[in-house]
Amino acid sequence: MPYLGAEEAIDEVLTLLARLENDRQETELALQREKDKVVRLNNKIDAHCTRRMQELPAVVQKGRVFKLTYLQQCEIDLLCQKILKKMKMFVSEM
DSSP states (O other), X not given: OOOOOHHHHHHHHHHHHHHHHHHHHHHHHXXXXXXXXXXXXXXXXXXXXXXXXXXXXXXXXXXXXXXXXXXXXXXXXXXXXXXXXXXXHHHHHO
């Protein structure tokens, strides 16, 4: 680096300080954007959790209703098979 006089040294220092200040401001803005992103993502997560907590009971209830309906249908099928078997036995005895 060539020898700098006092004026040139002061100008160089001021230039470096201006660059540092610019970098600091850019970094501060980037940090704020990241903080804003964290807030947005947390809000999305909260909204998703809230929606799931509201939807889950309905889904569980729907599953229970489906299971009960299926079990009732199975009982009806078994009953029909028993009746059919008895009818066949009755007819064969005639």
